[in-house]
Amino acid sequence: MKDNRKPSAFINDIPLKYKFLFIYLLCVLVPILSINALFYVQISRNVEARERENLEISVDRVVYDLMQIVNECVAISNTVAADRPYMEMMDSAYPDNEAYYDAYNDSLKDKLRQYSNLHSYISWMGIYTTNPTIQNGNSYFILSDADKRSEWYRKISSSTDKVLLTSYQGTNPLNPPQQEVLVSLIRKLDNFTGQPYTKYLRIDLRLNNMQELFQKERDYLDFKLLDEKNRVVLASDRSFSSLDASALLNVDTSLDQPSKQIVRALSSAAYTKGWRLVGTPEGRKINHEMDRALRNSLILVLLTIIIPTLLMIVIIRSYNLRVRLLYKHMKLVKYEQFESIDMYEGKDEIGGLIRSFNLMTDKIRNLINDVYKLEIQKKDLELERVRAELKYLESQVDPHFLFNTLNAILVICKKYKYEQVTDVIRNLALIMRRLLSWKDDLITVEEEVSFIEMYLQIEKFRFQNRFSYVLDIEPEVLNCRIPKMSIQALVENSCKHGLQSVKWAREVHVSASRNGTGLLIMVTDNGKGIEKEKLEWIKSHLETEEDTGQNVGLRNVYKRLMLYYNGKATFSIESTESERTVITIQIPGELSLVPVKEGSHV
Numbered sequence: 001m002k003d004n005r006k007p008s009a010f011i012n013d014i015p016l017k018y019k020f021l022f023i024y025l026l027c028v029l030v031p032i033l034s035i036n037a038l039f040y041v042q043i044s045r046n047v048e049a050r051e052r053e054n055l056e057i058s059v060d061r062v063v064y065d066l067m068q069i070v071n072e073c074v075a076i077s078n079t080v081a082a083d084r085p086y087m088e089m090m091d092s093a094y095p096d097n098e099a100y101y102d103a104y105n106d107s108l109k110d111k112l113r114q115y116s117n118l119h120s121y122i123s124w125m126g127i128y129t130t131n132p133t134i135q136n137g138n139s140y141f142i143l144s145d146a147d148k149r150s151e152w153y154r155k156i157s158s159s160t161d162k163v164l165l166t167s168y169q170g171t172n173p174l175n176p177p178q179q180e181v182l183v184s185l186i187r188k189l190d191n192f193t194g195q196p197y198t199k200y201l202r203i204d205l206r207l208n209n210m211q212e213l214f215q216k217e218r219d220y221l222d223f224k225l226l227d228e229k230n231r232v233v234l235a236s237d238r239s240f241s242s243l244d245a246s247a248l249l250n251v252d253t254s255l256d257q258p259s260k261q262i263v264r265a266l267s268s269a270a271y272t273k274g275w276r277l278v279g280t281p282e283g284r285k286i287n288h289e290m291d292r293a294l295r296n297s298l299i300l301v302l303l304t305i306i307i308p309t310l311l312m313i314v315i316i317r318s319y320n321l322r323v324r325l326l327y328k329h330m331k332l333v334k335y336e337q338f339e340s341i342d343m344y345e346g347k348d349e350i351g352g353l354i355r356s357f358n359l360m361t362d363k364i365r366n367l368i369n370d371v372y373k374l375e376i377q378k379k380d381l382e383l384e385r386v387r388a389e390l391k392y393l394e395s396q397v398d399p400h401f402l403f404n405t406l407n408a409i410l411v412i413c414k415k416y417k418y419e420q421v422t423d424v425i426r427n428l429a430l431i432m433r434r435l436l437s438w439k440d441d442l443i444t445v446e447e448e449v450s451f452i453e454m455y456l457q458i459e460k461f462r463f464q465n466r467f468s469y470v471l472d473i474e475p476e477v478l479n480c481r482i483p484k485m486s487i488q489a490l491v492e493n494s495c496k497h498g499l500q501s502v503k504w505a506r507e508v509h510v511s512a513s514r515n516g517t518g519l520l521i522m523v524t525d526n527g528k529g530i531e532k533e534k535l536e537w538i539k540s541h542l543e544t545e546e547d548t549g550q551n552v553g554l555r556n557v558y559k560r561l562m563l564y565y566n567g568k569a570t571f572s573i574e575s576t577e578s579e580r581t582v583i584t585i586q587i588p589g590e591l592s593l594v595p596v597k598e599g600s601h602v
Contacts, residue, residue, distance in 0.1 A: 016323055020316045028312060032304045040297035047289045051281075052260075058217045059262045059279040065213045066225075066277065067267050069121050070185065073203045074163055074271065076115050076125075077187035080201055081162075084192060086111060090140075091197050094133040101135070112139040123206040124172055127189065128153075131197040141173055143198070156186040156200060163187050163271040167227040172204065183207060183233055185271075207234055221262075221279040228274025322350045326357060338364045442564070445512055446478040452488050452510060459495050463506055467499070472511040480519055482587070483560045487512075489553040490523040490583050498527025498581050518589035522582060529577040539573065554583075561585065 011019075080086065089107060094100040116122040126139040128147060134140050147153055151168035164186045171178055182204055189199035214223040214236040225234040266275040322345065329341050338361040345354035449471060456469045491508060499506040509524040530538070542558045554573075561569040568588050575581040 017316075017320055020312075020320065024309075024312050024316075028308050029305065032308070033301065036297055036301045036304065039300070040293065043293045043297065044290060047293055051289060055220060055279065055281055056262055058220055059223075059264050059277060062213050062217060062223060062279070063264045063266060063277050066210065067272075069205065069210065070165060070266070070272065072119065073122070073185040073205070074187075076119075077163060077185060077201050077203065080112070081187060081189050081191045087189060087192060087195065087199075090127065090129060090134075090189070090199055091131065091195050092133070093131070097135060100133060104135075104140075108140065109138070121206050121209040123204040124174065125201075125203045126173060127199055127201050129197050129199045131199075138174075143200075152182075152184055152186055152202065153200075156188065161270050162190070165271050165275060167231065167233045181207070181233060183210075210234055211236070217279075218282075220282055222282060224278045224280075226276045226278060318346070319350060322346070322354060326350070326354055329357065329361075333361070338368075442481040443484045444478060445473065445480050445482060448482060448484065448487050449473055449478075449510070449512070451485075452491050455488060455491065456508065459508075463499075467506045467508075469508040470510070472509065472513075474513045477512050477514055477519055482519075482521075483557075483564050486557050486560060486585070487521060487523065489557050493553050494523060494525035494527065494581065494583075498525040498529070500527075502526075502528050514589075515586075517586060519585075519587040521585040521587075524580060524582045526580050529579055529581055530573070530575040531577060535573060535575055542571070561587075 014022075086107070089103055092103070094103065112125045112127070116125045126141060128141050128143045130143050132142060134142055136142055141147070143153075148157075150170055152166050152170065155166050155168075156164050165183070166186060167181065167183045169179060170182050171180070172182070184205065185203040187201040187203075189195075189201055210225070211234060214234075217223070218236060222236045223234075224232050224236075227233050260281055262279040262281075264277050264279075266272040266277060322343075325341055325343065329339055332339055340358045340361050341354050343354075345351035345358075453471060460467050460469070487510065491510060494508055495506075499508070504526075507526050509522075511520075511522045511524075513520050538554065542555055558571050561571055565587060570584075570586040572584045572586075573581070574584075
């Protein structure tokens with residue numbers, strides 16, 4: 001035999017305990033786990049982004065400190081180059097060593113030493129010149145062939161810039177045998193015309209001072225300073241004072257690999273072109289923050305699962321135990337065993353069914369004991385009537401099951417003084433009961449506004465102090481009739497599509513008034529608005545019969561207005577992005593201001 005039952009009827013074949021289990025899994029456990037997983041992912045991203053920002057600030061701070069040193073050296077070189085008397089002394093042709101040493105002791109001796117004494121980050125400062133009358137020593141040297149083969153000389157002589165920051169493997173003039181990595185600022189001393197000799201100022205920086213800047217951030221980052229040839233000049237965990245030539249100026253290949261390194265150019269100045277500071281996160285602090293976020297998320301998951309689970313178990317046991325006991329005794333009735341259910345049945349709907357069942361079984365037993373066997377047929381008929389009444393009572397349970405469930409939750413909320421939740425559940429129950437009790441297609445404006453206010457109270461609970469509404473209804477239009485749910489659908493549309501995703505304070509304004517042409521209804525929100533192209537598309541699809549599955553509420557309101565008022569009503573939408581949306585309904589006076597009879601169209 002073909003089964004003609006509707007697909008939804010198969011739900012009734014599922015045992016009640018499995019239905020409760022499905023409700024728990026799909027409505028409690030899965031949403032809680034999903035929400036907490038998303039929460040953990042978002043927290044993890046925020047922690048990582050915050051720590052990344054802090055690390056970038058640390059790198060920028062070290063870059064700033066390094067450039068302070070370099071820029072001060074540039075300023076010193078500019079001061080030396082701009083000293084005309086000093087440059088004239090360096091360009092003088094001294095007739096003999098005695099004349100040079102007289103000039104040296106008078107002016108040249110302490111001219112450059114004063115800068116290295118004042119600034120601890122300067123290791124050595126000196127001038128190389130082609131003046132053959134200068135004597136090598138202290139801060140002044142004649143450019144030799146070995147100097148011209150050095151890396152710093154090749155760089156500055158081939159450069160068009162006057163100032164150059166360079167790194168190279170070389171020696172300090174005061175300690176020639178010692179090979180080491182040097183970072184020097186080289187300056188051409190050619191500010192004045194007519195200078196007979198070529199001169200270069202060389203300022204060697206003290207790498208230990210620069211490494212101290214790295215050590216300030218050692219708990220968070222490991223640093224590498226790279227020159228224009230991508231060579232490692234200085235690192236947080238490495239000193240370059242070794243005599244081993246292979247330990248000096250290595251090419252860094254780590255930047256060729258994808259990583260979380262933070263790379264910053266020293267500056268945009270020409271003399272630091274190609275120089276970079278690379279910071280590699282140490283990792284322990286980020287891992288600590290991530291572990292803490294995971295630990296907090298797990299605690300939140302446990303709390304949000306255990307408490308609802310215990311509450312569900314208590315409620316389900318209350319329902320399931322009594323329903324199963326009632327089902328068991330009703331099966332006994334089938335075999336003419338009329339036993340009462342001996343337990344505290346409770347005051348809810350299931351308790352009412354148990355009391356009705358006990359009353360029914362008591363009456364049946366009394367009827368069986370009080371009548372004669374000759375009246376069995378009458379008693380059978382009476383039993384059938386009682387069974388019909390029970391079936392009627394059961395049929396009443398189904399359409400009101402949701403109301404009863406809401407009332408049960410309402411009782412619990414009142415008991416534990418969950419006042420805000422109580423108001424929301426009460427409004428929701430009133431809305432659903434109003435929806436089922438409305439038989440007429442046309443209702444008064446007063447009824448519609450009352451329904452809207454209950455809905456807005458629920459939205460107020462949802463958004464708290466970030467949501468407000470204004471109902472501006474003139475008293476003389478309260479008795480006018482309009483299609484039911486016509487204003488409510490527009491208010492719901494504003495809350496769902498206009499206000500849900502905005503960050504600022506949300507507001508809905510509903511007004512109904514009498515104007516020169518009839519009844520004027522306006523619904524305004526300060527939400528995200530509607531894009532111009534989308535607004536044009538909505539307006540063009542209001543009158544079409546094509547069902548796109550979008551803007552169902554607006555099309556429904558528009559179609560009903562056109563139907564009830566024979567196309568004489570007007571419906572308009574105006575919107576400004578990120579500012580407001582206004583929906584206006586204008587019903588002509590002869591149609592709106594005269595109350596419409598119930599059950600009839602205008």
